[in-house]
Amino acid sequence: MLLRSIALLLLAGLGAAAHAAAPGGAQLYARNCASCHGVKGDGGIGVPLALPSFQAGISDDYLRQTIRHGRPGRVMPAFPSLGAEEVEAIVRHVRSWNKGPAVAYSPASIVGDPVHGKQLFGKYCVACHGANGEGAKGTGVTFSRPRDLPIMAPALHNPGFLAAAPDAMIKATLMNGREGTPMQSYLKLGLKEKDIDDLVSYVRSFETQPLGSSAAMVEAETPVIIRESPYDLNTTVERVKTAVTTHNFFYGRVQTLEYGMTPPASENPKQVIVYFCNISLLNQALAIDPRVGMFLPCRVSIFEKNGKVQVMSVNPKVLSRLFNNSELNQLCEQLEQSYTAIMEEATL
Structure with missing residues (x-):
């Protein structure tokens, strides 16, 4: 009996320790949300979650659904890997900025x-x-724009939004507006409640309409573009440098793959990266989504192994899906064509 009691106490202690070690809402928020929504919910790429009018206008369930499903084709990703308790912890943390009572909405449809x-x-x-309700362009953040300015208008013609926002919430937003953002009260603009019901009905009808091309994600046929070169490594590098300038990029530099990670004498000279750039395309990409900067400047890798030389790069089409931002589609397709042309010309 004594041994059983000790065992139960040990198990209870282990359970308490595991519970204490589990990340809380603040930690989960910092890990998953703060980079876009701001450490204190002041916004930036994402919605300013601490904005009083936002807190007053959305329900806990809206937050749960948004975390779980995101906004397909927009910047907000889904977080299917988070458990229910983790989602609840994030919701509680976000709600800690709320100065007023939590609101709940009826799931009933509004007829209009x-x-x-x-x-x-x-x-x-x-x-x-x-x-078509596709939302404002870009992320709302540039290098000259403070992160605490109001958000870009969200996409209403989006399955994530439509799944998270009941009709009653959409109606309340239209009637009350959202102070601190460009969203005005439509009652103050002169609309009647019946007009607002009609607007809600139209927004809800997006569920039965196919998404426009602006919200469709580009699928990359392969995440990596690879071409085999008939030349030795040094000749291939020179041919890539020439092809880069032919296709309106300027050549930047060549360095080994291991540069800066190992002593120079230990670097493998048969694994190199060629960096290049097109300032116009760079500015377009950063204007759409500053996170693209993580993949800039443009680059291709050239490896020699067992007497064979390969030229390869990440397929730029992957970026629009990686960042969940369909506005990158056209630019990424253009870059894929340029990368492919450069690599094929260099390996002819």
């Missing part, structure tokens, strides 16, 4: 006239939310 709602949407909403 979507045809009239579409007309109103064209008059009052498209300037910020886009002609």
